[in-house]
Amino acid sequence: MTPRPFQVSASRRETEDSWTLALEPADGGAAPAFLPGQFNMIYAFGVGEVPISISGDPAAGGPLEHTVRAVGPVSAAICRARPGDQLGVRGPFGSSWPLAAAEGRHAVVVAGGVGLAPLRPVVLGALAMRQRLEGLVLLCGGRSPADLLFGPELEGWEEDPRLDVGVTVDSAGGEWRGHVGVVTTLIDGAAFDPARAVAFVVGPEVMMRFTVEALLARGMDAADVYISIERNMKCAVTQCGRCQFGPTFACREGPVMRFAEIERFFRVREL
């Protein structure tokens, strides 16, 4: 499957090392439809290709949005792309967040760092179906206030009575009004009924492990907790085996998976 050329139509700096790019097909056609949680393989021509979740609103149509943190050669090249530049796109791939499972219950979204990017479509989707949810909780952890993604939008969500938002950072100066501490410390006080909740969690693996433990300690069932497994991928189409653990291919069954189903593998140290 060859990448389809897309043109960057807008770029927005989120933090010191993260950018959100809007991408439109260079051939003038429509951007593909996608489900919240799915990812694309983004190709920086001449540098390489990496999996990146879609951070836009699936219901909005329009350009594809991706939020990328520069951590190495390919992600840095993607972050350097500016309006008019071209990137290759293959996808969308992978499973999606089962938002429908939260109907009549509390949706609990827990994001660490860039993990808010793949969860933004969940928050937007949950807001769109808010009347059918019992409650909506968003807990975000970041390194410092300057490292939080989607600043103005996040502030808007904090003001929005339709959702309960908790934001916490690892370190901050005295002017910071939010919490300081790891995201797991917000779980005990969050406004949801663990017996009637579905959780969607993304972040660094260690953060996800401790978050899931805190959710289970609060009384949630492992079957109601979904995480996104974002270990390395190469082909994204079950060919290379790079993302395989046991019989499972993260690029096909994942990245979004039910914690109860992957618990065994999640604790494997190397994949």
Added chain:
Amino acid sequence: MPTRTIDQVLAELPTFAGLEPAYLELISGCGANGGFEAGEYLAREGDRADSFFAIRHGRVALEVAAPGKGPLLITTLGEGAVVGWSWLFPPYRWSFDARAMEPTRVIAFDGACLRGKCEEDKALGYELMRRFASNMLDRLQATRLQLLDLYGEPAAG
């Protein structure tokens, strides 16, 4: 709304929940309701730690003053949390500043009074120390995670 007694309020705070009513009454004998405006300090680093606080409503920042940098926030504590362990051990001095980030209602405990009750009734002492130790363990684990700089490493998203 009828005013609730301190032992009734205590029974709802995680640190004291499930204690026998007689113990709750004993402990509440060392406590008094208190309040702080946003920006007011519950305690200052180096001051004598004769008391500690259980937060009923509001939020408290634990911070260290860093010359030329302003205060550095170590952690924030909310409803139900206990602020202060220094009253438990000599030299009974606060290690951090504790500042109310918003209007905060607390139960303020007299540390010496509670230490005295724990000495008199070792079973109560054991029960309370067990609860404080579990509290400290939770906070230690959270602090360890916080120190790992999890989001610094390239990964999620």
